[in-house]
Amino acid sequence: MTDKFIKGSNNNIIYVTSCCTNRCIMCCQPPLDEDDSTYHYKRNINLIDTADPETDYVCITGGEPTLSGDLLFDYMHRIWDKMPNSSIHLLTNGRSFANANYVEKFTKEANGKLFVGIPLHSDNYADHDVIAGAKGSFYATLKGLHNLGILGFEIELRVIILKQNYKRLDKIAEFITRNLPFVAQVSFMGLEVIGYAEKNYSKVWMDSECFTINLARAIDILDNSHIQTRIFNIPHCLLPTALWPFACKSISEWKKTNLGICSNCSMIDECCGLFSTSKRYSANLKPIIR
Amino acid sequence: MNSFRIIGNKKAQFNIDANMFSKSVIMKVLYWLNNDFVVQTTSHESQLLVELESNNDTDWNIMKKTISTMLNDFQMREVIEKETHDIRNILYVKAFSNIDNFTEYDTEE
Amino acid sequence: MIQRNNSYRLLPFKFTHIGNKELIVNEVGDYLFMPNGTVQRVISGSVNRNTEEYRDLLSKFIICDSYNDILQDVIATRIRTKKSFLDGFTSLHIFVLTLRCNQKCVYCQATSQNKDCVNKDMKIEDLNKAISLMLKSPNPHITMEFQGGESSLVPSLVEHAILETERQNKSVGKEIKYVICTNIIHFSEELLNLCEKYNVFVSTSLDGPESIHDSNRGVSGSYKHFVDSLLRIRERLGQDRISPLMTTSVLSLNYPIEIVDSYRQLSFHYIFLRPLNPYGRAKENEDWNLYFDKFLEFYKKSLDYILLLNKRGEFFVEGFTAMVMKKILTPFPIGFVDLQSPAGIINSVVVYNYDGYVYCSDESRMMAESGDFTFRLGKVSDKYEDIFYGKKAQALSRVWATEYIAGCSDCAFQQYCGADPVRNYSTQGDWYGHRPSSLFCKFHKAVFEYLFELIDRRGNEVLPIIRRWIYD
Numbered sequence: 001m002t003d004k005f006i007k008g009s010n011n012n013i014i015y016v017t018s019c020c021t022n023r024c025i026m027c028c029q030p031p032l033d034e035d036d037s038t039y040h041y042k043r044n045i046n047l048i049d050t051a052d053p054e055t056d057y058v059c060i061t062g063g064e065p066t067l068s069g070d071l072l073f074d075y076m077h078r079i080w081d082k083m084p085n086s087s088i089h090l091l092t093n094g095r096s097f098a099n100a101n102y103v104e105k106f107t108k109e110a111n112g113k114l115f116v117g118i119p120l121h122s123d124n125y126a127d128h129d130v131i132a133g134a135k136g137s138f139y140a141t142l143k144g145l146h147n148l149g150i151l152g153f154e155i156e157l158r159v160i161i162l163k164q165n166y167k168r169l170d171k172i173a174e175f176i177t178r179n180l181p182f183v184a185q186v187s188f189m190g191l192e193v194i195g196y197a198e199k200n201y202s203k204v205w206m207d208s209e210c211f212t213i214n215l216a217r218a219i220d221i222l223d224n225s226h227i228q229t230r231i232f233n234i235p236h237c238l239l240p241t242a243l244w245p246f247a248c249k250s251i252s253e254w255k256k257t258n259l260g261i262c263s264n265c266s267m268i269d270e271c272c273g274l275f276s277t278s279k280r281y282s283a284n285l286k287p288i289i290r
Numbered sequence: 291m292n293s294f295r296i297i298g299n300k301k302a303q304f305n306i307d308a309n310m311f312s313k314s315v316i317m318k319v320l321y322w323l324n325n326d327f328v329v330q331t332t333s334h335e336s337q338l339l340v341e342l343e344s345n346n347d348t349d350w351n352i353m354k355k356t357i358s359t360m361l362n363d364f365q366m367r368e369v370i371e372k373e374t375h376d377i378r379n380i381l382y383v384k385a386f387s388n389i390d391n392f393t394e395y396d397t398e399e
Numbered sequence: 400m401i402q403r404n405n406s407y408r409l410l411p412f413k414f415t416h417i418g419n420k421e422l423i424v425n426e427v428g429d430y431l432f433m434p435n436g437t438v439q440r441v442i443s444g445s446v447n448r449n450t451e452e453y454r455d456l457l458s459k460f461i462i463c464d465s466y467n468d469i470l471q472d473v474i475a476t477r478i479r480t481k482k483s484f485l486d487g488f489t490s491l492h493i494f495v496l497t498l499r500c501n502q503k504c505v506y507c508q509a510t511s512q513n514k515d516c517v518n519k520d521m522k523i524e525d526l527n528k529a530i531s532l533m534l535k536s537p538n539p540h541i542t543m544e545f546q547g548g549e550s551s552l553v554p555s556l557v558e559h560a561i562l563e564t565e566r567q568n569k570s571v572g573k574e575i576k577y578v579i580c581t582n583i584i585h586f587s588e589e590l591l592n593l594c595e596k597y598n599v600f601v602s603t604s605l606d607g608p609e610s611i612h613d614s615n616r617g618v619s620g621s622y623k624h625f626v627d628s629l630l631r632i633r634e635r636l637g638q639d640r641i642s643p644l645m646t647t648s649v650l651s652l653n654y655p656i657e658i659v660d661s662y663r664q665l666s667f668h669y670i671f672l673r674p675l676n677p678y679g680r681a682k683e684n685e686d687w688n689l690y691f692d693k694f695l696e697f698y699k700k701s702l703d704y705i706l707l708l709n710k711r712g713e714f715f716v717e718g719f720t721a722m723v724m725k726k727i728l729t730p731f732p733i734g735f736v737d738l739q740s741p742a743g744i745i746n747s748v749v750v751y752n753y754d755g756y757v758y759c760s761d762e763s764r765m766m767a768e769s770g771d772f773t774f775r776l777g778k779v780s781d782k783y784e785d786i787f788y789g790k791k792a793q794a795l796s797r798v799w800a801t802e803y804i805a806g807c808s809d810c811a812f813q814q815y816c817g818a819d820p821v822r823n824y825s826t827q828g829d830w831y832g833h834r835p836s837s838l839f840c841k842f843h844k845a846v847f848e849y850l851f852e853l854i855d856r857r858g859n860e861v862l863p864i865i866r867r868w869i870y871d
Contacts, residue, residue: 124454126454126464146472167451168451168454171454177730178730181730181731224867225729318809321835322834325833359416363414364809366414366439367413369442370411373409374409374412377411377471378426381475384475385475385478386479
């Protein structure tokens with residue numbers, strides 16, 4: 001993890017707490033039952049205090065940051081104070097926003113540039129709740145999304161591609177255009193194979209050759225409905241060329257790596273690379289020779 | 291539907307068991323038939339005798355299938371309506387509940 | 400009462416048969432193609448929770464695990480969104496400034512008069528009153544559209560209308576879009592200046608290549624004049640400020656490709672294919688069943704050709720298809736007043752006629768020319784509430800929604816179609832309407848069936864193109 005926040009980095013991360021209301025089966029940061037937010041507090045304050053004031057991006061994550069109540073707002077205010085140009089990317093499962101009182105409080109406190117990233121695992125409660133490892137998660141998330149949407153918050157939906165949902169990527173896209181048309185962005189994400197993703201590898205992993213057709217359909221649906229679409233964490237060699245424009249360099253520099261075979265790949269500069277933290281990679285990685 | 295009897299190119303008769311299909315379902319099917327046919331009905335115990343007469347030649351094999359499908363479809367629609375009648379009302383009330391200033395008009399002409 | 404072993408609940412939905420499949424449509428127009436027999440299994444509780452089918456039905460709000468509050472809110476929001484075109488009430492205000500005309504279109508519905516017939520012009524006092532009625536509409540955005548006859552024959556009336564509206568609007572503060580409907584063959588400098596100054600949008604008519612256009616308009620040289628004016632107007636006002644509508648006469652029906660090409664030749668990228676309305680001068684000596692059958696063929700051929708053009712990389716939109724597909728593919732309503740539930744009349748559009756009276760729609764004021772005042776709502780001097788919420792409007796409200804009229808209340812296409820009491824009355828003699836003998840019903844059903852067949856058989860090829868049309 002980084003020791004100093006700087007401008008232009010996607011590495012500026014505030015880790016709030018390891019508590020979470022979900023238990024996603026592919027979680028790369030498995031939650032803890034006790035609240036360890038005080039443990040992380042000193043480090044986080046230091047990161048904010050020593051940050052470059054020109055910093056333009058800070059990610060707030062966990063666990064579930066909204067479980068820390070006022071602490072989250074404390075961080076947000078300090079960030080906007082110290083780094084006035086900064087946009088905060090808040091990663092949350094969205095469930096806290098189902099509560100009208102919480103939303104009201106949040107709206108008062110969140111008075112700076114904010115982008116809320118919320119995972120949507122599927123287009124139905126049966127798949128979503130299984131993936132989220134929590135009953136009621138789908139509906140709570142939907143309610144949270146609605147509340148945030150009504151208030152005009154910028155929302156990014158994050159769809160992590162798994163064995164449990166890869167067949168429905170295009171249907172998920174359609175569900176989004178019909179029921180969540182107010183979201184600003186949809187990000188389709190490849191797995192970081194650590195934590196539960198590593199533990200449940202055979203249960204959750206789906207190789208790209210099985211999902212690229214559905215992914216292409218999903219992106220076509222969203223792109224044509226003017227919802228910004230991105231692909232995270234899937235290397236160029238695993239994607240059809242038509243999808244390259246949507247792929248971005250999503251992996252933080254400090255945990256990015258390549259394989260030996262990547263050295264003579266013509267797309268190495270554009271590609272997101274691989275997670276150095278992943279314990280396993282796709283068997284289909286290969287350099288693109290031009 | 292049973293006892294489908296063809297009486298020439300332009301006329302046919304059949305029975306509908308009024309125990310199997312509700313009046314509403316039967317009326318809806320006959321409603322859709324009365325553009326192409328003159329429809330006459332008589333009740334006889336639990337059977338409804340229906341006579342269809344057209345100005346044009348009719349393929350009664352196709353018509354028989356069509357009527358059978360329509361009876362089945364409207365019966366399914368009736369089941370759906372019965373089960374979803376209340377939730378549908380709730381959904382519409384919720385949809386427009388934030389509009390406080392309704393005016394009730396007496397629309398009986 | 401059917402016992403359901405599996406404890407899922409039904410949500411309101413409709414269905415029909417398309418080809419050898421079932422088309423299932425939910426309360427807000429989300430659709431699903433399923434194998435034959437699915438509906439039976441759904442309602443008898445036979446859908447297995449471990450299947451993709453179960454998930455498809457959940458996702459499209461056909462069934463649900465329980466009627467929980469959040470699900471109800473989601474669907475209620477969808478319903479509110481679908482009907483949000485009602486939010487501001489009447490948005491389109493049509494002013495029939497005159498019946499005078501300088502053409503003799505074979506399909507004319509406007510009962511047009513000789514171009515010197517001054518007593519068919521709107522009186523200034525009536526115009527002023529109509530404008531104040533228009534500004535009473537709760538909608539913050541309105542469109543003021545000048546029709547006729549031929550409105551370019553009364554430029555001083557158009558000018559007065561705009562100036563008076565601007566004056567009255569100072570204390571009201573609405574956003575007003577001005578549209579002038581004109582054949583543009585005699586478009587004066589002063590009219591051009593007016594359009595430039597007040598951002599007036601020009602809606603005109605182009606029926607096809609020269610031979611078809613001139614034949615339809617009943618005046619030779621029409622096409623040439625049209626093209627001349629088109630270039631002048633484009634140069635002065637810009638490419639986007641003029642767009643044509645097309646009317647499909649019996650002659651037009653034979654030339655789908657040529658008509659589309661005639662639009663492309665004049666650098667238009669949009670065509671709106673629509674059939675004739677069966678009244679006005681068009682009502683005489685026509686077999687309407689035959690016309691609509693032929694129109695359907697014309698529509699399919701034109702659409703096929705337009706889709707091919709798009710596949711080759713040219714952006715060209717078929718407007719009617721785009722409208723219908725927007726209803727099918729998106730949660731949003733459309734602004735097409737002819738296909739709405741509740742109906743477009745009064746809720747979306749109203750007509751202030753040259754005779755000083757207010758009518759439900761363009762078609763309904765034409766009935767008045769033949770002495771039928773069924774759809775006359777009142778005089779421009781009447782109170783706003785008496786016109787827009789009066790006894791007539793209330794009576795119409797009982798018959799103006801597909802959700803609750805016979806024949807429509809069960810229909811799988813309910814959410815895509817519209818109610819039209821005026822059309823019912825003019826073609827069937829009764830504003831409730833009789834769906835089995837309704838050409839409006841037969842025609843629209845055929846279009847929806849065709850488009851759904853297209854989605855089913857050629858969806859991968861066709862949907863990306865159509866999505867670009869919708870969201871543009």
